[in-house]
Structure formats: structure tokens, C-alpha cells
Amino acid sequence: MFATVALLAIMCLTITTHADHHQPCHTHNMTGLMSVMTLKGEMKAVGSFTYDSVGRKLRFQSNESQPSNTSLGLDLLMFFEEGIFYEIDSTNQSCEKKKLQMSLHPFDIPDDAKLDSTVTTGSSSIEGEGLKVNVWTGSLTHMKGFYSMSVTMGCLPVTTFYFTDTTSFLFRNMDVELEIKDPDLLVVPSLCHGKPLEDTPEGTVHSFLHEFM
Numbered sequence: 001m002f003a004t005v006a007l008l009a010i011m012c013l014t015i016t017t018h019a020d021h022h023q024p025c026h027t028h029n030m031t032g033l034m035s036v037m038t039l040k041g042e043m044k045a046v047g048s049f050t051y052d053s054v055g056r057k058l059r060f061q062s063n064e065s066q067p068s069n070t071s072l073g074l075d076l077l078m079f080f081e082e083g084i085f086y087e088i089d090s091t092n093q094s095c096e097k098k099k100l101q102m103s104l105h106p107f108d109i110p111d112d113a114k115l116d117s118t119v120t121t122g123s124s125s126i127e128g129e130g131l132k133v134n135v136w137t138g139s140l141t142h143m144k145g146f147y148s149m150s151v152t153m154g155c156l157p158v159t160t161f162y163f164t165d166t167t168s169f170l171f172r173n174m175d176v177e178l179e180i181k182d183p184d185l186l187v188v189p190s191l192c193h194g195k196p197l198e199d200t201p202e203g204t205v206h207s208f209l210h211e212f213m
Contacts, residue, residue, distance in 0.1 A: 024109035024136060025155035027053050032176035034060065034106070036212050039168045044212045045072050049173075050185045051107045056080040058107060058208070059185040077188065078208060080105070085206070086192050095192035099200050102142045102207035106160035106171040109149060113138045116148070133158060140164065142205045162209055169212060 030051045036044040047062035058078040075088040080103045087096045104110060113136040122130040133150040140146060145164035151157050156178075160171040180186070200206065 022115040022134075024111060024113045024115075025151070027051075027108045027151075027155050027157060028178045029053050029180045030107065030156075030173075030176050031179060031181045033174045035172045035174070037170050037172075039170060044169070045074055047074070049107070050180055050182065052180060052186055053108060055186070056108075057186045058105060060208075061185075072212065074211060076208070076211060077186070077192075078105070084197065085208075086188065086195075087211075088189060088192065090189075090191070093191055095189070095195055096198060097192065097195040098198050098206050100207060101200070101205045102140075102209070104140065104147070105208040106149070106173070107157055109136050109151060109155075109157070110138055113149070119150075121150075131158070140209075142207070167213065169209070 030049070030053070032049060033046070034049050035046045038044060045062045047060055049061075050059045051057070056079070058076070058080070060074060060076045060078075062072060062074045075090065077086040077088060078100070079085060080100065083100045083103070085098055085100055087098065089095070116135045116137045118132065118134050120130040120132050124130045124132070131152065133152055136149045136151060138147055140162070143164055145162065147163070148161045149157055150159045156176060157173055159173070162169045162171070
């Protein structure tokens with residue numbers, strides 16, 4: 001399984017350099033669209049995101065106008081610095097406050113990531129037909145597996161693969177703008193005010209990735 005996934009991850013890439021001593025860059029404030037798909041072809045979610053790179057806050061809201069048989073209806077507000085997140089259901093006026101056990105997400109490069117290579121997707125010899133990216137890799141925490149992030153030379157995450165024993169995911173960021181268009185999306189909504197922190201059952205891991213598993 002891992003061999004097949006690894007082959008898929010490097011298709012259509014032209015490797016230009018290899019290094020393992022570089023320090024990861026840190027991404028920008030971002031607004032855009034994100035899709036999540038398993039490597040079996042199941043679309044798990046498509047939606048909009050807002051990311052505060054300084055405060056390390058994230059809001060992801062799936063687009064219910066583009067449902068599929070396997071898609072998830074999600075509204076997540078993540079506070080990675082504080083180690084908590086909210087699952088919001090505006091339709092039913094409900095909100096759950098939970099603890100984050102793993103802060104990994106596809107909008108910033110972990111500090112301990114290793115630079116695997118610099119590659120060009122498409123063509124490096126035809127002007128306008130290639131995108132040069134750094135590929136950062138590392139191990140997952142709290143579960144067996146690893147990740148591979150493709151990030152532009154300007155430190156904009158494009159795709160992230162997460163590989164585990166049970167399933168693997170591809171996260172894609174699209175139509176990204178380097179600004180927070182609506183800061184209110186990163187504020188705890190009134191229906192979540194006063195919510196107690198829920199107990200985490202033994203053996204349960206909460207993370208942005210786990211919301212799609």
C-alpha cells in the first residue's frame with residue numbers, strides 16, 4: 001500500500017535537488033478552498049478555509065452545495081496554540097468544545113519537518129507550464145504514518161499527503177489569497193460561549209486530520 005502511494009505522490013514530478021538541513025518556512029495568513037480525498041478516490045470534503053498563521057487559528061467550513069455520498073458536513077474552529085477546537089452545527093444550534101491531541105494540519109509546515117527535495121510539477125523546460133515546490137516530510141504523532149507536503153517557493157502549501165496504516169488522504173489548497181477576508185470567522189461564535197471542555201475518551205485522538213477519518 002505504502003509503495004503504491006509513494007509512487008502516486010511522485011508522478012509528474014521532476015526532481016531538481018535534494019537536501020535535509022534546511023529549516024521549514026512559515027506560511028502566510030490565507031483564505032481559500034480546500035478539498036480532502038482518500039487515495040481510493042472518495043471525496044471526504046470540499047470547503048472554504050481561513051487560516052491565521054500568527055495566531056495559529058483555523059476555520060474550515062465544508063460546502064454543502066457540493067455533497068457526495070462520502071462527504072462530511074463540517075464546521076471546525078481550531079485553536080492550535082491553545083490546543084482546543086470547536087465542532088459547530090449552526091443548523092441545530094449546537095457546539096462541542098474538545099481538546100486537540102495532535103496539532104498537525106495542512107496549512108503550515110511542522111518545525112521538525114525535513115526537506116526531502118525540490119521538484120517541478122508539470123514541465124521545468126516550458127515557460128508557464130511548471131510549478132516549483134519544496135517537498136517536506138515527517139512522521140505523524142499519536143499514530144503510525146507519515147506526511148508529505150508540497151509548498152511553493154513563496155511558502156504557500158499546495159498539497160499534503162497523509163499516509164497511515166488504515167487510510168491515506170490528499171489535502172489540496174486552491175484559489176488561495178494571502179489575507180484573512182473575514183476575521184469574525186476566527187472568533188468563537190456565541191452558541192459556543194460557556195461550553196465546557198469535553199472529556200476525551202481513553203485512546204481517542206482529536207486532530208484536524210482525524211475529523212476526516
